[in-house]
Amino acid sequence: MPIKKIRFLLIIAMLVSFNLNAEIIEADFAYIGQEDHPALLGVKQGIDESNLQGQFLNQKYNLEIISENKIEEHNFTKYIAILTTVKSEELKNLAKKLTNIPIFNLTDESNELRINCITNILHITPSSKMKADALKQWQTKTPDSKANPQSWHYSFKKFAARDLNKRFKKNYKTNMDDYSWAGWAAVKMTSDTIARTKIINAKNMLNYLKTKLTFDGQKGSDMNFRVTGQLRQLILLVEDNKVIAEAPVRGIAKPATLESLGILNCSK
Amino acid sequence: MRFFWTLLTITLFLFNPFIANADGRIFVTNERSNTISVINAKSLTIESTIEIGERPRGIGLSPDNTELYVAVSEENKIVVVDPNTLKILREFEAGSDPETFAVHPNGNIYISNEDAAKATVFDPKTGKKIAEIKVGLEPEGVAISPDGKRVIVTSESTNMLHVIKTPENIIENNILVGSRPRSATFTRSGNIAYATAEISGEVVKVDIVKAKIIQTGSTGDNKSKPKDVILSKDEKTIYVAAGRANKVIVMDANTLEIIKEIPVGKRVWGLAMSGNGEYIFTTNGVSGTVSVIDTGKNEVIKTIKVGEFPWGVVVKDN
Numbered sequence: 066m067p068i069k070k071i072r073f074l075l076i077i078a079m080l081v082s083f084n085l086n087a088e089i090i091e092a093d094f095a096y097i098g099q100e101d102h103p104a105l106l107g108v109k110q111g112i113d114e115s116n117l118q119g120q121f122l123n124q125k126y127n128l129e130i131i132s133e134n135k136i137e138e139h140n141f142t143k144y145i146a147i148l149t150t151v152k153s154e155e156l157k158n159l160a161k162k163l164t165n166i167p168i169f170n171l172t173d174e175s176n177e178l179r180i181n182c183i184t185n186i187l188h189i190t191p192s193s194k195m196k197a198d199a200l201k202q203w204q205t206k207t208p209d210s211k212a213n214p215q216s217w218h219y220s221f222k223k224f225a226a227r228d229l230n231k232r233f234k235k236n237y238k239t240n241m242d243d244y245s246w247a248g249w250a251a252v253k254m255t256s257d258t259i260a261r262t263k264i265i266n267a268k269n270m271l272n273y274l275k276t277k278l279t280f281d282g283q284k285g286s287d288m289n290f291r292v293t294g295q296l297r298q299l300i301l302l303v304e305d306n307k308v309i310a311e312a313p314v315r316g317i318a319k320p321a322t323l324e325s326l327g328i329l330n331c332s333k
Numbered sequence: 334m335r336f337f338w339t340l341l342t343i344t345l346f347l348f349n350p351f352i353a354n355a356d357g358r359i360f361v362t363n364e365r366s367n368t369i370s371v372i373n374a375k376s377l378t379i380e381s382t383i384e385i386g387e388r389p390r391g392i393g394l395s396p397d398n399t400e401l402y403v404a405v406s407e408e409n410k411i412v413v414v415d416p417n418t419l420k421i422l423r424e425f426e427a428g429s430d431p432e433t434f435a436v437h438p439n440g441n442i443y444i445s446n447e448d449a450a451k452a453t454v455f456d457p458k459t460g461k462k463i464a465e466i467k468v469g470l471e472p473e474g475v476a477i478s479p480d481g482k483r484v485i486v487t488s489e490s491t492n493m494l495h496v497i498k499t500p501e502n503i504i505e506n507n508i509l510v511g512s513r514p515r516s517a518t519f520t521r522s523g524n525i526a527y528a529t530a531e532i533s534g535e536v537v538k539v540d541i542v543k544a545k546i547i548q549t550g551s552t553g554d555n556k557s558k559p560k561d562v563i564l565s566k567d568e569k570t571i572y573v574a575a576g577r578a579n580k581v582i583v584m585d586a587n588t589l590e591i592i593k594e595i596p597v598g599k600r601v602w603g604l605a606m607s608g609n610g611e612y613i614f615t616t617n618g619v620s621g622t623v624s625v626i627d628t629g630k631n632e633v634i635k636t637i638k639v640g641e642f643p644w645g646v647v648v649k650d651n
Contacts, residue, residue, distance in 0.1 A: 114470055
């Protein structure tokens with residue numbers, strides 16, 4: 066082949082690849098926590114689903130796993146969001162270090178963290194108070210029930226929960242639990258926001274998630290955050306491995322909305 | 334006395350509100366009873382109930398009205414029924430978890446395979462698979478333009494309308510809409526489509542050629558979870574099944590403003606219109622009923638008890 070022709074083909078190839086790359090939006094997530102935690106499986110499921118959507122929109126999502134003892138030395142500037150299973154003091158320290166990045170709390174239920182209203186922590190997992198309120202509502206109706214309040218359960222079918230449970234189980238050969246749902250939801254609400262708004266700046270993302278989010282968490286109504294940073298959501302009441310009710314419990318909850326569960330305001 | 338009865342019969346016959354051919358029928362899939370309810374279009378009563386298989390959902394007719402297709406989701410198949418004799422003719426494998434489908438003017442069926450993130454094209458005469466198109470997660474609604482040039486598949490968990498070109502069967506455009514798009518319908522020209530987004534409680538009007546949303550309308554209170562959408566014959570009005578809000582919302586097709594709300598049974602999902610555009614049939618999942626709406630008055634004129642969790646509905650006019 067003559068050199069001229071090769072050069073011509075090379076230029077064409079470069080132009081083509083340049084054009085393809087020009088339109089791609091990439092976003093990086095960081096997961097901080099144990100590698101064998103079920104939350105990480107949910108995060109991976111979320112990344113997979115986001116990339117499935119991304120292939121239609123030229124968007125690509127990456128995940129990096131960072132161990133807890135590497136936090137100090139790691140450079141976090143490129144991430145759109147942090148997903149973590151670290152708890153209490155460690156979580157607070159992380160929030161202080163990374164003030165302009167959304168930090169998704171996937172596991173810590175402490176009420177104190179909500180009352181403190183730390184600006185960049187978004188609590189996917191329900192607080193202890195949310196769960197206790199849900200159980201109290203249910204036991205007002207059925208005093209002898211030994212139900213357990215949970216944010217997710219593999220037997221949940223409504224609101225297309227069945228579909229999410231099915232595809233998670235197919236991929237990971239294990240049932241989706243509360244933590245894996247939290248990991249999935251955190252990634253999915255971020256990538257949904259990127260798909261709609263093309264926001265790829267972490268600070269703008271944090272602001273959008275806290276003020277404008279409407280997210281389909283496959284738990285019914287659209288989801289958004291309280292001023293406390295807590296995700297509004299219904300709570301499932303599970304007994305003998307079956308979802309037997311949902312809170313707010315109809316006819317009992319006051320007000321008859323999601324605001325009957327958990328802490329609504331920051332401490333003054 | 335006999336004269337009186339004859340007169341009464343003639344009067345009832347003349348003033349029967351439902352004008353349709355004598356052999357017109359409405360077919361309804363009952364998701365939980367695993368049956369098809371066959372409603373006589375003239376008397377608006379149940380004529381027959383057909384055992385069909387586990388979890389029947391999508392339902393449709395061949396372009397010449399000689400075959401009725403039913404997606405039997407749990408058994409991964411399409412069952413073909415003779416809509417006149419009501420006998421089951423045959424069945425074919427339709428991929429994983431077939432939910433809804435639409436019939437192309439050329440007779441082929443476009444199916445959404447909910448748990449496989451794809452749409453599949455079948456020739457129902459042979460049961461042969463013609464094409465497979467990768468789409469987003471939880472594909473659901475399927476609509477085909479009257480000229481057969483384009484197909485829309487909605488993917489509920491990827492929040493998109495995938496516009497597929499035919500006969501190539503390739504994706505031409507992906508249009509991001511509100512959360513959980515469930516159903517779509519084309520105008521006669523095929524250039525405009527309407528789609529519902531269940532979680533965001535929206536209806537969008539989309540320019541399909543330019544792949545752009547031109548109007549967004551809210552279905553009102555947050556109980557409204559819009560599912561099926563259909564267009565009136567004059568294309569001035571759309572009808573939206575509002576799910577757990579237990580009503581059909583009537584909207585101006587241009588501005589997407591709510592004109593009227595028609596209370597129907599509980600958890601209304603499916604909608605179908607008679608060929609002359611005068612009647613709409615709704616499936617009310619939790620009530621286990623079909624409501625008949627007179628589109629002249631936009632009022633329910635009859636409620637018919639069917640099986641458990643009625644889901645899909647189709648009207649055969651003759």
